[in-house]
Amino acid sequence: MCGIAGIVGAASDCSQNLVDMLQAQAHRGPDGSGFIAYEGGAAGAVRLALVDLSERGQMPIWSPDGRVAIVFNGEMYNYAAERKRLASRAYPFRSTTDTEVILALYLEHGLSFVDHIRGMFALAILDWRQSTPGGRPTLVLARDHFGIKPLYVAWPQGPRGPLVFASEIRSLLASGLIPREIDTEALQDYLAIGFVLQPKTIIAGVEMLQPGSLIRITPAGSIERRTFWSIPPAQPVRESFEESAERLRAVLDESVALHALADAPVGAFLSGGIDSSGVVGLMIRENPHLRTYSLRTTDFLHSDEAGQAEAFARSLGCEHTTVEVSGQEVLELLPRFAAELDQPSTDGLNTWLISRWAARDVKGVLSGLGGDEWFSGYPSNLKMAKLAFGSGRPRALVGRLAGAIRALAPDTDVGRKLEHVASLGHPLSTWVYYRRIFGYGWAARLLKGAGVQRNGYGELEGRLASVNPEWRRESILGLACLLDVDVYMRNQLLRDSDATSMANSLELRVPLVDLRVAEFSRSCADDFKLSRNGSKRTEYVNTGAKRVLIEALRDVLPANVAQRPKRGFSLPWKQWLETSLQPLLREMCSRRALSERGLLDPDLAVKLAFEPMQAWSLMILELWCRAVIGIPAPGGRHATGTGGWAMRTIRLRNLSG
Numbered sequence: 001m002c003g004i005a006g007i008v009g010a011a012s013d014c015s016q017n018l019v020d021m022l023q024a025q026a027h028r029g030p031d032g033s034g035f036i037a038y039e040g041g042a043a044g045a046v047r048l049a050l051v052d053l054s055e056r057g058q059m060p061i062w063s064p065d066g067r068v069a070i071v072f073n074g075e076m077y078n079y080a081a082e083r084k085r086l087a088s089r090a091y092p093f094r095s096t097t098d099t100e101v102i103l104a105l106y107l108e109h110g111l112s113f114v115d116h117i118r119g120m121f122a123l124a125i126l127d128w129r130q131s132t133p134g135g136r137p138t139l140v141l142a143r144d145h146f147g148i149k150p151l152y153v154a155w156p157q158g159p160r161g162p163l164v165f166a167s168e169i170r171s172l173l174a175s176g177l178i179p180r181e182i183d184t185e186a187l188q189d190y191l192a193i194g195f196v197l198q199p200k201t202i203i204a205g206v207e208m209l210q211p212g213s214l215i216r217i218t219p220a221g222s223i224e225r226r227t228f229w230s231i232p233p234a235q236p237v238r239e240s241f242e243e244s245a246e247r248l249r250a251v252l253d254e255s256v257a258l259h260a261l262a263d264a265p266v267g268a269f270l271s272g273g274i275d276s277s278g279v280v281g282l283m284i285r286e287n288p289h290l291r292t293y294s295l296r297t298t299d300f301l302h303s304d305e306a307g308q309a310e311a312f313a314r315s316l317g318c319e320h321t322t323v324e325v326s327g328q329e330v331l332e333l334l335p336r337f338a339a340e341l342d343q344p345s346t347d348g349l350n351t352w353l354i355s356r357w358a359a360r361d362v363k364g365v366l367s368g369l370g371g372d373e374w375f376s377g378y379p380s381n382l383k384m385a386k387l388a389f390g391s392g393r394p395r396a397l398v399g400r401l402a403g404a405i406r407a408l409a410p411d412t413d414v415g416r417k418l419e420h421v422a423s424l425g426h427p428l429s430t431w432v433y434y435r436r437i438f439g440y441g442w443a444a445r446l447l448k449g450a451g452v453q454r455n456g457y458g459e460l461e462g463r464l465a466s467v468n469p470e471w472r473r474e475s476i477l478g479l480a481c482l483l484d485v486d487v488y489m490r491n492q493l494l495r496d497s498d499a500t501s502m503a504n505s506l507e508l509r510v511p512l513v514d515l516r517v518a519e520f521s522r523s524c525a526d527d528f529k530l531s532r533n534g535s536k537r538t539e540y541v542n543t544g545a546k547r548v549l550i551e552a553l554r555d556v557l558p559a560n561v562a563q564r565p566k567r568g569f570s571l572p573w574k575q576w577l578e579t580s581l582q583p584l585l586r587e588m589c590s591r592r593a594l595s596e597r598g599l600l601d602p603d604l605a606v607k608l609a610f611e612p613m614q615a616w617s618l619m620i621l622e623l624w625c626r627a628v629i630g631i632p633a634p635g636g637r638h639a640t641g642t643g644g645w646a647m648r649t650i651r652l653r654n655l656s657g
Contacts, residue, residue, distance in 0.1 A: 003028030006043030024174035056095035074121035120148035147211030191443035194346035195492035245551035267291035272305030275368025281556025327580030339627030340503035348496035370512030380434035
């Protein structure tokens with residue numbers, strides 16, 4: 001796990017620019033750094049060592065003939081088998097790193113080398129084999145199948161100018177080549193649904209390389225883009241529920257075992273729910289002294305699963321740590337958190353808080369992220385599924401009628417109140433409703449006249465079409481899976497998890513976000529993931545959610561886990577915003593602060609933001625702007641923010657309304 005950066009096609013020496021970029025992401029690699037400079041460019045990496053802890057693992061790593069180099073961020077989980085095969089063919093390895101195995105695969109297979117990697121990665125390969133010595137190399141940039149590891153790219157002077165790439169946006173900005181300007185459409189995404197839809201980023205002109213894709217740039221400047229993987233179409237196999245669970249268990253056993261391998265200590269996050277408990281239950285068999293970590297909020301007890309996590313860890317004999325945090329501590333840490341998010345998001349605080357402590361003991365952790373996405377664990381899945389069954393069709397008609405009425409008066413309180421009813425009109429609108437912050441319509445109005453009235457459904461339909469042209473033929477749960485994985489998980493959960501863990505020099509591994517797990521999920525019958533007869537109650541045994549996953553892990557899960565409601569690493573947002581965080585909220589989101597920032601309509605913002613995540617989103621946005629864009633004039637950091645904030649000291653309306 002590392003951070004990479006580079007500049008290609010510069011008109012002059014850019015070594016210092018690269019040094020500044022690497023320094024800006026030094027937290028991603030406290031175990032060493034290195035770079036190479038050449039005519040018109042430079043590339044390098046900072047290293048967090050988990051495989052081959054020796055100096056032999058420092059990057060860049062070179063080919064035996066010294067003509068090809070690689071800088072790499074991530075882990076290749078099948079590297080041992082590939083290394084053994086390559087060594088049998090006399091490849092002269094000089095380290096035991098997975099990085100050198102990837103380089104050898106590139107030398108053997110060319111651009112199809114990515115087809116042989118199982119893991120998470122963002123990498124750059126510099127190939128001088130077709131160039132003159134000391135000249136410009138061919139550059140290959142590649143990002144893993146799911147987008148677990150980030151890779152940001154920018155052409156600040158257009159496609160014919162220099163390319164700048166890095167593992168973090170703040171590293172790109174540190175180059176001095178990228179203007180600190182906000183992308184309005186990306187900001188609209190953030191206000192609408194709480195995160196930015198890739199390939200856009202919050203910074204204008206900076207894009208995220210798409211998951212499962214690569215770019216090849218020749219010394220002459222020609223650019224080739226290639227997609228090497230996308231989520232496979234749903235093709236359920238004919239098998240019994242028991243056979244399906246047995247097949248899944250074999251997949252999980254292998255994936256967890258591979259993800260747990262390292263030469264440095266690796267622990268696990270443990271929330272007490274299905275996914276993380278299952279991962280820990282499988283890990284403990286190979287690591288009897290496994291370190292596990294959960295999160296507890298001290299000022300609002302019983303708002304999390306820390307007690308259940310502690311009991312489960314104790315039953316397994318784990319070395320367990322409960323990280324306790326109060327609202328006052330969050331108040332003090334929040335400006336730093338917002339800066340280290342790298343770009344605004346409404347998620348990530350829980351992972352950031354727990355990573356700060358876990359990094360004291362271990363270099364890596366396994367997480368249960370991915371279980372809800374592949375196996376229908378979210379309430380939105382049940383709501384969407386109901387539309388496909390007979391009982392849901394009358395509600396769908398009512399939803400369409402409400403949508404038509406709302407369209408006539410979108411700016412009124414009546415229009416807002418109809419939003420939930422209107423969401424029942426179509427499975428896609430149901431999914432958007434459960435992910436919304438302000439929604440696309442209100443987000444456009446908030447952007448102080450700069451917002452374009454974008455169709456949020458159109459945005460998602462375009463995204464689905466890009467990864468699965470046949471998405472309209474998917475079942476309702478198949479569509480839910482595509483949305484949960486390719487939109488929500490890729491754009492928010494994975495991006496935020498990387499930023500918040502690596503900000504604390506901790507590698508986060510996700511064994512449920514794996515090629516074999518994906519293949520299983522897309523070959524598993526819908527009824528095995530979510531029962532048609534599921535009720536509105538939140539306990540797994542009643543909703544019927546994640547049935548096959550629970551059955552596959554039954555012998556390693558807590559005995560009563562199916563009787564528990566879905567919770568996860570939850571935080572008491574509403575209570576904090578009404579108590580310890582309220583002074584900061586009033587300062588960041590007053591009319592004065594909003595006016596000075598100049599991004600949003602201040603009158604509309606204070607009128608609209610009375611739900612917890614809406615208020616949270618505006619506060620995080622301003623904190624991030626202050627850290628990255630700068631403090632606006634004339635109010636500055638110490639503005640009192642006394643102007644008419646709609647929250648005042650009143651209680652927020654519950655999101656579920």
